[in-house]
Amino acid sequence: MTKTLNSLSEEEYVLVRSTKKGRLVELDEDELLRLHTRVRRARNKFVKIYRRSGAAKVEAKGARGAGKAANVRNAAKVEIFEGALSRVSRQLATASKRNARKLKDERLALARADAPSFSDVDTTTGKVDSPGRARVDTTRRSPGRKKFEASSIAAGTRRQAKKDQR
Secondary structure, eight states, X not given: OXXXXXXXXXXXXXXHHTTSHHHHTTXXXXXXXXXXXXXXXXXXXXXXXXXXXXXXXHHHHSSHHHHHHXXXXXXXXXXXXXXXXXXXXXXXXXXXXXXHHHHHHHHHHXXXXXXXXXXXXXXXXXXXXXXXXXXXXXXXXXXXXXXXHHHHHHHHHHHHHHHHHO
């Protein structure tokens, strides 16, 4: 593994080093997302290289076993970037959960602040001083309501007449 790490290009090595736990703790969620994207792209790149060169070597060597032995370095690079991606993914999940919890707490605190407090309500006997208005259903007299009810009654009558004809 160390030999493969030393064989990485400078840019690849810096990318892998930036996924060490000490450096990941310092990053916020947006920075972790950007790093996750960069590491995933690098991992995908090396997976493609590994698969394509492996397929080409099988053709050249005439056997899959011989082709795989010639493709060990690419497989090691894939493993390095897979490990780096898993570290970043774990840290990203932790940061996302932390931010979600913080947002939920803020939302609940805001909801509590807007909610009426029952301790502020007067504690009286509960009796109403005025008799209030009589509740009358005014929708029964509207023309639209009359039409709706007449239509409903007519439809029921038609259904019943149809059954009676059988």
